[in-house]
Amino acid sequence: MANIGYIGLGAMGSRMAARLIAKGHTVTGYNRTRSKAQWLLDKGMRWGTTPREVAAAADVTFVMVTDSTALEGVSGGADGFIAGLGPGKIVVEMSTVSPALSRSVAEAARARGADMVDSPVSGSISTLEQGKLTMMVGGRKDTYEKVHPLLLDIGPKATHVGGNGLALSMKIALNLAITTQLLAFAEGILLAEKAGIDRKTAVEVYTNSALASPMLQYRGPFVLDMPKEAWFDMRMMQKDTTLALDLGRRLGVSLPLTSLSNEFLTAARSMGLEHRDCAAVFNVLATLSGVDA
Numbered sequence: 001m002a003n004i005g006y007i008g009l010g011a012m013g014s015r016m017a018a019r020l021i022a023k024g025h026t027v028t029g030y031n032r033t034r035s036k037a038q039w040l041l042d043k044g045m046r047w048g049t050t051p052r053e054v055a056a057a058a059d060v061t062f063v064m065v066t067d068s069t070a071l072e073g074v075s076g077g078a079d080g081f082i083a084g085l086g087p088g089k090i091v092v093e094m095s096t097v098s099p100a101l102s103r104s105v106a107e108a109a110r111a112r113g114a115d116m117v118d119s120p121v122s123g124s125i126s127t128l129e130q131g132k133l134t135m136m137v138g139g140r141k142d143t144y145e146k147v148h149p150l151l152l153d154i155g156p157k158a159t160h161v162g163g164n165g166l167a168l169s170m171k172i173a174l175n176l177a178i179t180t181q182l183l184a185f186a187e188g189i190l191l192a193e194k195a196g197i198d199r200k201t202a203v204e205v206y207t208n209s210a211l212a213s214p215m216l217q218y219r220g221p222f223v224l225d226m227p228k229e230a231w232f233d234m235r236m237m238q239k240d241t242t243l244a245l246d247l248g249r250r251l252g253v254s255l256p257l258t259s260l261s262n263e264f265l266t267a268a269r270s271m272g273l274e275h276r277d278c279a280a281v282f283n284v285l286a287t288l289s290g291v292d293a
Contacts (some may be wrong), residue, residue, distance in 0.1 A: 001025050002150060005058030007051050007074055007081060008095070009037045011229070012121070013064035015128050016094075016154050020062075021045055023153040030054045030074075051075070055084030060147060061091050067239050068097040075105050087113030092147055094135075096120050096175065096240055099165035099247070106139065106164045115143045118164060119151065120171035124231045126218045132156065138167030169247065176244040178215060179237060179261035179281060185216055186282040189223060190289050200224055222279035223293075230277040237278035238265040 001024045006017040009031035021027050021043050028046040030053070031037045041047060048054035051074040055061045061081055065071050071093070075082050081091065082105070091109055093102060093116055106116040117139030127133050133155035137144045144160045151158035161170050185206065192202040206212060207220045219231070241262040248255040264281050271287070273280045283293035 003057070003059045004028070004150070005048065005054035005061035005081075006030070006045075006064075007048075007054055007061060008064040008066075008070075009040065010064065010066070011125055011231070012128060013062075013094075014040060015125065016062065016064065016133075017045065018043065019128075019154050020150070025150075025153070028054050028057045050079040051081040052079045052084035055081035055089065055091070056086075057084075059089060060150060061085075061089070062094060063091060064094045066095070066236065068101050071095055071097050071101060071105065075108070082108045082112065085109055085112040085114035089114040090143060090147060091116040092151075093118050094120055096171055096243070097168065098243065099168040099172075102138075102168055103165045115140060116164070117143050117147065118167045119147075119158070120168055121155070122171070122174055123155070124215075124218065126231070127214075128155070134158070136161050136167035136170045138162055138170075139164045172240060172244045172247055175237075175240040176255065176258045176261075178232075179241060179265060179278060180257045181213060181216060182219070182279055182281050183261055183264060183285065185220055186223070186285045189282070190285055190291055193291060194289065219277070219279045222277055223282045226280060227277060230275060232278050234265055234268050234274050234276060234278055234280065238262060238269070241265060 004020055004025045004027045006027055006029045009029055017027055017029055017040055028048045029037055030048040030051055065074055102118045109116040117137050119135050119137045121133050121135050123133040134157040135151050137158055137160045148158055161167050189202045193199050203220055203224055207217050241258055244258050264284055267284050268281055286293040
């Protein structure tokens with residue numbers, strides 16, 4: 001059993017921490033709002049008052065925060081997790097952030113004798129709870145091999161894709177397809193509905209067809225009943241499409257579909273849907289089509 005730290009106990013991070021606790025590991029956690037982590041404390045998680053305290057207490061520290069700004073906030077300064085690192089310690093950074101920033105934080109970890117890998121995830125709350133979450137890992141191969149058993153306690157598959165930052169590049173390449181798939185799905189459902197087919201029936205047919213990806217199978221029904229708590233809200237989705245567009249410009253890769261989907265995310269946010277699940281891009285197209293969402 002490992003001595004683990006977990007920084008960032010939001011919707012995904014808290015559930016990953018819970019899986020690690022259930023596997024018998026000692027977990028010390030930190031979250032900006034302690035009350036949100038109370039259910040984990042009730043399960044036996046220890047509490048760290050700062051990210052530094054968590055990293056100092058743990059051999060392997062997992063980090064799952066919202067964006068690049070949040071990663072800078074929990075990593076740097078006197079209370080950041082970098083200050084709590086020492087020789088032999090490892091950080092597994094699971095947030096979807098700028099690959100360049102992730103490499104910079106990894107360099108800071110190595111300067112203290114520790115190491116860091118980036119390990120973003122593919123999946124949602126649903127796939128995590130079903131034990132189907134998969135992970136990509138970027139960093140030194142020997143460090144990947146050390147943390148691989150812990151990653152398998154979270155989900156069934158973790159793939160080493162190369163050096164630091166490359167797992168994030170892979171995650172960004174994956175996530176740009178979420179909104180484009182959702183928009184194509186929304187167009188199909190609305191076309192069927194306006195042709196006279198009941199929306200529920202159209203969703204059932206679509207999500208059981210050859211066109212339905214796993215993402216559409218669990219998120220498609222949201223157009224019938226949107227969850228009260230967004231699994232992945234508009235702001236987070238646009239953060240990822242913006243990362244993709246920035247990376248595409250830097251690498252000279254044209255991303256026309258991503259550019260279009262990003263505009264729909266902007267429209268959704270302007271309609272007051274910022275905190276709704278990204279599946280609510282359906283509402284934008286429904287409005288354009290004169291259909292009640």
